[in-house]
Amino acid sequence: MKHAFIIGARVISQLKGDKRFLALSLIAPLIIIYLLKILFDAIAPPPIPAIPGMMPMPIPTFSASKFILPVSAFIVHFLSFVLCAILLVQERTRGTLDRMLISGFRKISVISGYTIGYFGLATLQALLVITEAVYLFDFDFPFKTICILFLVIWLLAIVSVMLGIFISTFARHEGHVFPFIPLIILPSVFLTGILVDTDKLPVAADLAGYLFPLRYANNIIVTLQQNEYHFSDLWPNFLILFLYAVGLLFLASSTMKEKE
Amino acid sequence: MSNSVQIRSLNKSYGKFSVLKDVTLEVPEGSIFGLIGPNGAGKTTLIKAMVGALKINSGEISVLGKDPLKNSWELRRQIGYMPQSPSLYGDLSAKQNISFFGKAQKITNLEKEVDKILEFTELTGRANDPVRNFSGGMQKRVSLACALIHSPRIIFLDEPTAAVDPHLKQRSWELFKELSRKGVTIFVSTHLMDEALLCDKITILRQGQVLAVDTPQNFLARGKTRIRYEKNGQTHELISGSDTSSLAKEMQKIGLDANIAKIEIEQDNIENIVLQIVNRTEG
Ligand SMILES: Nc1ncnc2c1ncn2[C@@H]1O[C@H](COP(=O)(O)OP(=O)(O)O)[C@@H](O)[C@H]1O
Ligand SMILES: [Mg+2]
Numbered sequence: 001m002k003h004a005f006i007i008g009a010r011v012i013s014q015l016k017g018d019k020r021f022l023a024l025s026l027i028a029p030l031i032i033i034y035l036l037k038i039l040f041d042a043i044a045p046p047p048i049p050a051i052p053g054m055m056p057m058p059i060p061t062f063s064a065s066k067f068i069l070p071v072s073a074f075i076v077h078f079l080s081f082v083l084c085a086i087l088l089v090q091e092r093t094r095g096t097l098d099r100m101l102i103s104g105f106r107k108i109s110v111i112s113g114y115t116i117g118y119f120g121l122a123t124l125q126a127l128l129v130i131t132e133a134v135y136l137f138d139f140d141f142p143f144k145t146i147c148i149l150f151l152v153i154w155l156l157a158i159v160s161v162m163l164g165i166f167i168s169t170f171a172r173h174e175g176h177v178f179p180f181i182p183l184i185i186l187p188s189v190f191l192t193g194i195l196v197d198t199d200k201l202p203v204a205a206d207l208a209g210y211l212f213p214l215r216y217a218n219n220i221i222v223t224l225q226q227n228e229y230h231f232s233d234l235w236p237n238f239l240i241l242f243l244y245a246v247g248l249l250f251l252a253s254s255t256m257k258e259k260e
Numbered sequence: 261m262s263n264s265v266q267i268r269s270l271n272k273s274y275g276k277f278s279v280l281k282d283v284t285l286e287v288p289e290g291s292i293f294g295l296i297g298p299n300g301a302g303k304t305t306l307i308k309a310m311v312g313a314l315k316i317n318s319g320e321i322s323v324l325g326k327d328p329l330k331n332s333w334e335l336r337r338q339i340g341y342m343p344q345s346p347s348l349y350g351d352l353s354a355k356q357n358i359s360f361f362g363k364a365q366k367i368t369n370l371e372k373e374v375d376k377i378l379e380f381t382e383l384t385g386r387a388n389d390p391v392r393n394f395s396g397g398m399q400k401r402v403s404l405a406c407a408l409i410h411s412p413r414i415i416f417l418d419e420p421t422a423a424v425d426p427h428l429k430q431r432s433w434e435l436f437k438e439l440s441r442k443g444v445t446i447f448v449s450t451h452l453m454d455e456a457l458l459c460d461k462i463t464i465l466r467q468g469q470v471l472a473v474d475t476p477q478n479f480l481a482r483g484k485t486r487i488r489y490e491k492n493g494q495t496h497e498l499i500s501g502s503d504t505s506s507l508a509k510e511m512q513k514i515g516l517d518a519n520i521a522k523i524e525i526e527q528d529n530i531e532n533i534v535l536q537i538v539n540r541t542e543g
Contacts (some may be wrong), residue, residue: 100361246339
């Protein structure tokens with residue numbers, strides 16, 4: 001465990017020293033959410049002028065809030081995955097991964113170290129994204145809901161870090177990370193209920209959607225936006241996300257190449 | 261004297277491509293052992309196999325009496341490895357790099373050890389600069405320091421002097437000699453044939469095969485001496501062995517003739533000899 005903290009401290013110092021990287025991972029999500037705000041404002045229907053003597057007609061409105069939080073979660077998911085995968089591929093190509101392992105660090109320490117290193121960044125990302133979304137879209141959530149929201153986005157970020165480490169095993173250089181984006185990350189936009197309700201998907205696509213961790217995060221976020229929710233609706237999804245993190249941890253440590 | 265490394269009939273291939281073919285060699289304890297071969301000979305692969313970073317297809321490797329794959333955890337305390345590429349964190353200083361890799365093992369008084377190793381590798385003056393600003397040769401030096409921080413009994417150096425300027429290169433060899441005097445076994449690979457003379461024993465590797473193992477002196481003895489002289493406007497050439505007595509014998513044949521205008525004596529250097537061995541078996 002001490003080794004994990006040593007590696008974590010090194011990752012944090014690298015992240016702190018790389019201003020462009022920090023800016024990308026913190027400012028990019030904020031910009032994207034702001035752009036979404038503009039988009040949603042533009043496509044929202046104009047308010048219907050009230051006709052005197054008549055009750056205002058309830059019209060089916062396009063609800064931006066329904067999309068914005070899952071999309072925020074997706075952005076954090078995507079960025080954590082890509083950035084972590086690239087950082088780890090760099091360790092591989094520069095030979096520092098080999099050197100760590102031959103010096104006496106264990107694979108599990110390397111992965112835990114990266115998770116610890118990303119812990120801070122993921123926390124910041126989750127906080128910033130939620131704060132901006134709540135502010136821009138005037139969400140009126142109770143404090144409890146915001147806390148759970150934070151927890152789910154943060155947990156998703158950790159899963160993404162593990163996924164990034166796992167995927168980095170299959171990359172010989174940074175460029176190899178990119179094919180995995182359309183393969184793993186983009187389908188999750190369509191298959192996990194972020195843009196399209198899962199019950200409107202063909203059966204096969206719906207089933208495939210269960211493979212993506214984003215689905216469970218989305219389930220939680222959707223539930224949180226209902227007026228009333230029970231913890232019993234949330235915890236199975238939390239459990240699955242947690243299992244994803246643990247499963248990927250083991251998967252990543254068993255595939256991380258120590259011996260060719 | 262016992263052997264620090266013992267390799268028997270080692271084979272390694274990537275798919276159908278055979279990189280190491282039936283390699284057998286012994287590295288005497290405390291020696292400077294050179295692995296010489298052109299690019300692509302399999303030097304890096306062989307070193308990786310010895311430090312336990314590679315699975316082999318068949319054969320036996322024993323490093324300090326242990327199997328590098330099965331006993332990798334015990335061995336890590338006793339072996340040092342300097343990879344071919346610097347393998348450092350560019351954003352960290354020389355000192356931070358060394359102490360980071362040092363922390364992988366329980367080293368008592370790590371900070372003091374780091375200072376000691378910085379001094380040994382003559383890096384003290386630039387200890388706190390980020391290594392991304394270092395020249396290639398200086399990065400190799402930091403890399404060497406990282407490999408030495410835990411005072412290993414044997415150290416594997418993969419082309420430590422490739423693309424290093426002549427001055428640093430000479431200093432590097434002085435460091436290796438000093439380590440060797442302290443009893444550390446040094447296994448060093450190089451594609452520079454002239455470095456052979458600096459080793460106690462050398463192995464010539466080509467296309468994954470060991471072509472020859474011997475001391476540099478014995479390799480030199482395999483060389484020839486060419487004596488060219490001009491007599492009455494004609495050039496003659498005699499060839500003798502490399503040792504002085506056979507040279508003297510040849511010289512006697514010429515005698516001290518007043519008609520000899522010019523004598524040239526050319527001895528094979530280690531570079532020629534090694535290249536001849538490498539080329540002879542080619543094709
Ligand atoms: N991971 C690998 N996969 C396939 N071929 C490899 C791999 N590593 C090395 N090789 C091949 O093995 C041969 C020996 O490589 P290497 O040990 O790096 O040689 P050297 O260090 O002597 O230059 C080369 O032809 C190289 O292309
Ligand atoms: Mg090599």
